[in-house]
Amino acid sequence: MTQIDMLPPLREVLAAHDLEPRKALGQNFLLDLNLTAKIARQAAPLDETTVVEIGPGPGGLTRALLAEGARRVIAIEKDTRCLPALQEIADAYPGRLDILSGDALAIDIAQQASGRFKLVANLPYNVGTQILLNLVTTALWPPQWDSLTLMFQREVAHRIVARAGDDHYGRLGVLCGWRTEAEILFDVPPQAFTPPPKVTSSVVRLIPRPAPAQASLATLEVVTANAFGQRRKMLRQSLKALGGEALLQAAGIDPQRRAETLSVAEFVTLANLVDQRRTANSKEG
Incomplete structure (x- = not known):
């Protein structure tokens, strides 16, 4: 496995902080740093960029975003058990990681970013779709975010990119297709996670359309x-x-x-x- 920084492997981080993923929080930790680096690269370029990450957990993707050159990462984490592990990353990257303890659904993400930002996240399965809808249906358009690079269950990913006539086409596909250009980048197998979910995941990138057709x-x-x-x-x-x-x-x-x-x-x-x-x-x- 590629060493992306001087911090310990994520399995050691989990053991050191006694971090067991909780089903109630929709947690499936992605521990393969090669994969987290691959996700981070999909949001490039990150130089001079503010990146918002939701649900960083022990910080595998957080580390990849910082290693790829993100000027500032804002990590929003609901599970307070993960905060000490994230603080270790903040100490290793002085001045570049801001940790927000709280529920992303209750936080004004745009206000926290205070400027243009990209959002990159392995979203918790139980709230991923609602977080996406909140971002795509923001009143301000074009939005404050430049791109969304997000991981979902593969079925949800297909609903996001679906077009008329597709089996997965529905309300989500209409709203995302109206305001964004969305594409599935690659799949991530269950065994990449701890614990392995029962489904395959997919990484999706959404770019806002600067001038979608006018409608309420x-x-x-x-x-x-x-x-x-x-x-x-x-x-x-x-x-x-x-x-x-x-x-x-x-x-x-x-x-x-x-x-x-x-x-x-x-x-x-x-x-x-x-x-x-x-x-x-x-x-x-």
């Missing part, structure tokens, strides 16, 4: 929630509460189609028509 985020979320909430039904039925057949005909969409056949552009068209109809109705009222 809130309305697009409503349209996709309705459409995919009853995905086996024709759109004229699943979107009945939003205008049903009349709405679809106005958009030039066959009412007999199903949600998984609609492109991101078609969902944007529907969201804009819903807003136009609401505005017209409010003026009439």
Whole structure:
């Protein structure tokens, strides 16, 4: 295994700090420093860059990000048991690692970064999708982040990059496809983790689109929630509460189609028509 710094191997770190992964926290520690270095390189260049990492655990990816040259790493860790191990990394890289103890879902990440940043993380399985949605649906767009390089369960990764007609296509694929360019970079086998999860993981990179098609985020979320909430039904039925057949005909969409056949552009068209109809109705009222 490649030595990326002068710190001890991660298995020794776990033993020294009595760090057993906790299922309740969705923890699966990635101990292969070759793999953590590979993930860090996908976010390059890191020179003069602030990197936010969520759920660093014992710090394998944290070390790789610093070794790859990140100017500053902000590590957000909920599990206080991991803080002493992270502090050892901070001591080895003076002035470059800030450790935040807390829940990433409750922390204003952009405020903590106080400028442009990249987010790189092996996200805990139990909160990964929600963290991604929070980043992709931020009110400020283009966002403060330059890229997201994140690890998910492979099934979730396929949902993120899915397009119309794909088996995994759904609300997540529409929102990510609308605002970002997303791609799966590579898979990580279960045996790379401690403990090994029951599924393969995938590293995904998302780059924000500077000018996605104009639409109300809130309305697009409503349209996709309705459409995919009853995905086996024709759109004229699943979107009945939003205008049903009349709405679809106005958009030039066959009412007999199903949600998984609609492109991101078609969902944007529907969201804009819903807003136009609401505005017209409010003026009439």
